[in-house]
Amino acid sequence: MYCPRRFGLLEINKDWNENAFVVNAELIHEHVHDGSHHFSDHQKVVRSSIDVYNNLPEYDLYGILDCVEFVRNKNGVAINGLEGTYKVRIVEYKPKAPKDAAFHETDAIQVFAQKICADFVWKCNSEAVLYYANTRKRIVLPFDESYELYDTLLKKYLSEMRAVMESHTIPTRKKGQKCSGCSLSDICFSKEKKYNVKDIVMSMKGVSLS
Numbered sequence: 001m002y003c004p005r006r007f008g009l010l011e012i013n014k015d016w017n018e019n020a021f022v023v024n025a026e027l028i029h030e031h032v033h034d035g036s037h038h039f040s041d042h043q044k045v046v047r048s049s050i051d052v053y054n055n056l057p058e059y060d061l062y063g064i065l066d067c068v069e070f071v072r073n074k075n076g077v078a079i080n081g082l083e084g085t086y087k088v089r090i091v092e093y094k095p096k097a098p099k100d101a102a103f104h105e106t107d108a109i110q111v112f113a114q115k116i117c118a119d120f121v122w123k124c125n126s127e128a129v130l131y132y133a134n135t136r137k138r139i140v141l142p143f144d145e146s147y148e149l150y151d152t153l154l155k156k157y158l159s160e161m162r163a164v165m166e167s168h169t170i171p172t173r174k175k176g177q178k179c180s181g182c183s184l185s186d187i188c189f190s191k192e193k194k195y196n197v198k199d200i201v202m203s204m205k206g207v208s209l210s
């Protein structure tokens with residue numbers, strides 16, 4: 001959703017590069033996944049790094065959830081390995097909240113894909129929240145109100161991603177694409193110049209710079 005070209009570079013070329021944004025996100029996720037988020041009390045059981053999937057043909061997804069809170073509730077669902085019944089709450093950790101909105105739509109669609117998997121695995125209607133580290137706030141995502149919208153969007157992006165994978169062709173840069181925070185910009189934009197005026201002038205004078 002952010003950039004089809006970046007998706008192609010990552011998934012077809014297997015390119016990778018880090019910048020401050022990537023390292024910051026990795027540090028936050030390392031902390032979430034280090035086991036320190038595991039705990040239980042009378043209200044909930046919290047677990048991190050949980051594998052989930054949805055193998056319905058229209059999704060065919062697999063992923064790992066940052067953190068899941070199983071909230072004790074008599075109207076909830078049974079969870080394998082736990083006693084009682086629970087409401088399921090997905091918590092996804094992100095470094096930075098947007099300035100002009102409650103959440104990034106790119107974050108929301110990722111969490112919606114997680115919800116599709118969590119609901120499939122636990123036969124539930126999970127709640128999903130984003131936790132932005134810079135504001136230390138939780139944002140409840142509007143999936144109940146806008147389920148159809150996010151579902152249509154997710155299916156559209158999955159179909160586009162699969163078309164890119166099948167074509168083995170890296171998409172060109174989208175018009176208006178914002179690239180300032182992208183860690184792959186050095187790979188994406190070739191540094192080679194088509195010509196260099198100084199080289200041309202020097203070669204006309206018979207001086208080689210190489």
Ligand code: SF4
Binds near residue numbers: 005173177182184
């Ligand atoms: S530099 Fe821009 S166009 Fe290239 S992959 Fe990154 S976001 Fe996409």
